[in-house]
Amino acid sequence: xxxxxAPAQRAKAPDKRRLILDAAVRVFARQGFHACRVSxxxxxxxxxxxxxxxxFASKDEVLDTxxxxxxxxxxxxxxxxxxxxxxxxxxxxxxxxxxIDSYRHDPDLMKVIIVEVTRAANSFGNTHIGTxxxxxxxxxxxxxxxxxxxVFKVEIESRFAAMAFxxxxxxxxxxxxxxxxxxxxxxxxxxxWLVVETVCGGLEA
Amino acid sequence: xxxxxAPAQRAKAPDKRRLILDAAVRVFARQGFHACRVSxxxxxxxxxxxxxxxxFASKDEVLDTxxxxxxxxxxxxxxxxxxxxxxxxxxxxxxxxxxIDSYRHDPDLMKVIIVEVTRAANSFGNTHIGTxxxxxxxxxxxxxxxxxxxVFKVEIESRFAAMAFxxxxxxxxxxxxxxxxxxxxxxxxxxxWLVVETVCGGLEA
DNA sequence: GGACTCATTGACTGACCAGTCAATCTACTC
DNA sequence: GAGTAGATTGACTGGTCAGTCAATGAGTCC
Numbered sequence: 001x002x003x004x005x006a007p008a009q010r011a012k013a014p015d016k017r018r019l020i021l022d023a024a025v026r027v028f029a030r031q032g033f034h035a036c037r038v039s040x041x042x043x044x045x046x047x048x049x050x051x052x053x054x055x056f057a058s059k060d061e062v063l064d065t066x067x068x069x070x071x072x073x074x075x076x077x078x079x080x081x082x083x084x085x086x087x088x089x090x091x092x093x094x095x096x097x098x099x100i101d102s103y104r105h106d107p108d109l110m111k112v113i114i115v116e117v118t119r120a121a122n123s124f125g126n127t128h129i130g131t132x133x134x135x136x137x138x139x140x141x142x143x144x145x146x147x148x149x150x151v152f153k154v155e156i157e158s159r160f161a162a163m164a165f166x167x168x169x170x171x172x173x174x175x176x177x178x179x180x181x182x183x184x185x186x187x188x189x190x191x192x193w194l195v196v197e198t199v200c201g202g203l204e205a
Numbered sequence: 206x207x208x209x210x211a212p213a214q215r216a217k218a219p220d221k222r223r224l225i226l227d228a229a230v231r232v233f234a235r236q237g238f239h240a241c242r243v244s245x246x247x248x249x250x251x252x253x254x255x256x257x258x259x260x261f262a263s264k265d266e267v268l269d270t271x272x273x274x275x276x277x278x279x280x281x282x283x284x285x286x287x288x289x290x291x292x293x294x295x296x297x298x299x300x301x302x303x304x305i306d307s308y309r310h311d312p313d314l315m316k317v318i319i320v321e322v323t324r325a326a327n328s329f330g331n332t333h334i335g336t337x338x339x340x341x342x343x344x345x346x347x348x349x350x351x352x353x354x355x356v357f358k359v360e361i362e363s364r365f366a367a368m369a370f371x372x373x374x375x376x377x378x379x380x381x382x383x384x385x386x387x388x389x390x391x392x393x394x395x396x397x398w399l400v401v402e403t404v405c406g407g408l409e410a
Numbered sequence: 411g412g413a414c415t416c417a418t419t420g421a422c423t424g425a426c427c428a429g430t431c432a433a434t435c436t437a438c439t440c
Numbered sequence: 441g442a443g444t445a446g447a448t449t450g451a452c453t454g455g456t457c458a459g460t461c462a463a464t465g466a467g468t469c470c
Contacts, residue, residue, distance in 0.1 A: 016447080016448085032325075032326075034328075035327060035328065037426085037427060038427075039428095047448075048448055048449040048450060049449080049450060049451095050429095050431085050449060051449075053428090058428080115326045120237075120320065121320045121383060122240060122320060123237055125383065126383075129383055133385060136380075156403065157395070159386055160377065160396060161399070161403065163373075163376045163386065164377065164399065164403050166376060167372045167377065167379070168369040168370075168376075171368045171371060171373075171376075172365065172372070175341075177326050178326060178331075178334055178337075178338075180334075180338060180341065180364070180368075181364055181365070181368065190365070194365045194369065198361065198407030199369075199404075201408070201409075202402055202406030203403060242458085243457075244457080244458095253418055253419040253420060254421095255418070255419060255421095256419075258458090259418070263458080263459080264458070
C-alpha cells in the first residue's frame with residue numbers, strides 16, 4: 001500500500017498480485033469467467049487459494065482489474081491520437097492498429113476483455129458501460145470533426161459510424177477468437193488496412 | 206411427439222412449451238443466462254418448476270432451442286436472398302434489414318441470441334459455432350460473387366469483408382441493447398441504410 | 411368406469427464453489 | 441532476539457441451484 005514499500009516488494013519477491021492477474025487471463029480465456037473456479041486461478045498461478053482474496057476482494061474484482069488496466073491504456077492511446085493534427089483516416093488507422101496489435105500481442109487478454117466485458121450486456125458490460133462508452137464517444141468526436149472539415153459525409157450520424165467502425169474491428173477479433181480467420185502477421189496487417197479502407201471508404205464525402 | 210397429437214395439444218391447452226420459451230427470453234434478457242435460475246423461468250411462465258424439465262432436458266437446452274429456432278429463420282432468409290438475381294448491395298441490404306427488423310420486433314430475443322450465444326466464445330458460441338459460421342460463409346459467398354462480377358474490389362478478402370459487415374450490424378444492435386443509440390423507427394431505418402452505405406461504399410470497385 | 415397416457419406439480423437432494431479465517435511463515439526493525 | 445506487520449496457506453462453511461422424482465391431475469379410449 002505505502003509508496004515506499006511497493007518497489008521493495010517487487011525487488012525481492014515475484015509480484016504475486018501480477019502472477020494472479022496473468023494466471024486469471026489464461027484461465028478466463030480457456031474456461032470463461034463463469035465456468036472457472038477461483039481455485040483454478042490460484043492453481044494456475046501456483047499460489048494458495050486464499051492469496052487471491054488477499055489481493056482482490058472478489059472474483060469479480062480480478063476481472064474488473066484486468067479490464068480497467070487495459071481499457072485505460074486504450075483510452076490514453078485514443079486521446080493521444082486525437083490530439084495530433086492528422087487526417088481522420090490516419091487516426092482511425094492508428095486505433096485499428098492498436099486494437100489489432102493488442103490482440104496479436106496478448107490474444108488471451110483481449111479475448112477475455114471482449115467476451116467477458118465489452119459484450120456481456122448483463123454482467124460486466126453493464127458495470128463498465130460508462131468506461132466503454134468513453135471510447136465510442138472519442139471515436140464519434142473524431143468523426144464529427146471530419147464531417148465539419150468536409151472529409152466525411154454529414155448524412156451518416158457520428159454515433160452510428162463510430163459503432164460500425166468499432167464493431168467491424170471487434171468482429172475481426174471475434175473471427176480470430178473463434179478461429180474463423182487466419183492468424184498470421186500478414187493477415188493482421190491486412191485486417192488493419194481492410195477496416196480503415198472499408199469504413200472510411202464508405203464514410204468519405 | 207406423434208404427428209397427430211401435436212395439433213390436438215395446441216388446439217385445447219395453451220402451449221406450455223412455447224410459454225416457457227417466451228418466458229425464458231424475457232428472463233434471459235433481463236438477468237442473463239448465468240445469473241438467472243430455472244425457477245425464475247418457471248415463475249415468469251406461471252408453471253411449476255418441474256414442467257421446464259418435462260419439455261427440456263436442461264437449462265442449456267432452453268437457450269439452444271431459442272437460438273436454433275431464430276438462426277434457422279435467418280439462414281433461410283439469407284439463402285432466399287442469395288438465390289435472387291439482384292445487386293449485392295440489395296442482398297446485403299436485405300440481410301441488414303432482416304436483422305434490424307428482428308431486433309425491432311423482439312429486442313429481448315435478439316439480445317439473448319447475441320449476448321448469450323453469438324458472442325459467448327466460451328460457452329454457447331462454441332457449441333453453435335458451426336451454425337453461426339454458415340451465416341458468415343453465405344455472406345462471404347455473396348461478396349466473392351460480387352468480386353467476380355467486378356462490382357467489389359478483389360483486394361479485400363471476402364471473409365474479412367463478411368466479418369466487418371456482420372460485425373457492424375451486431376455492434377449497432379449492441380448499441381441499442383446498451384441503450385447507447387436512439388431506438389425509434391426513424392433510427393432503425395437510418396441504421397439499415399448506414400450499414401449498407403458504409404460497408405458497400407468501402408468495398409465497391 | 412376402469413385403465414392408460416401424458417401433463418403438471420413442487421419438495422427434496424447432492425454437488426458445487428465463493429468467500430472466510432485462524433494458523434503459520436517471512437522479513438524487517440530496534 | 442523479541443516484536444511487528446504483512447504475506448501466505450488451505451481447510452472449512454454457508455448458501456445456492458440444477459436436476460430428480462413420486463404424487464396428482466386431466467384427457468382419451470374401449
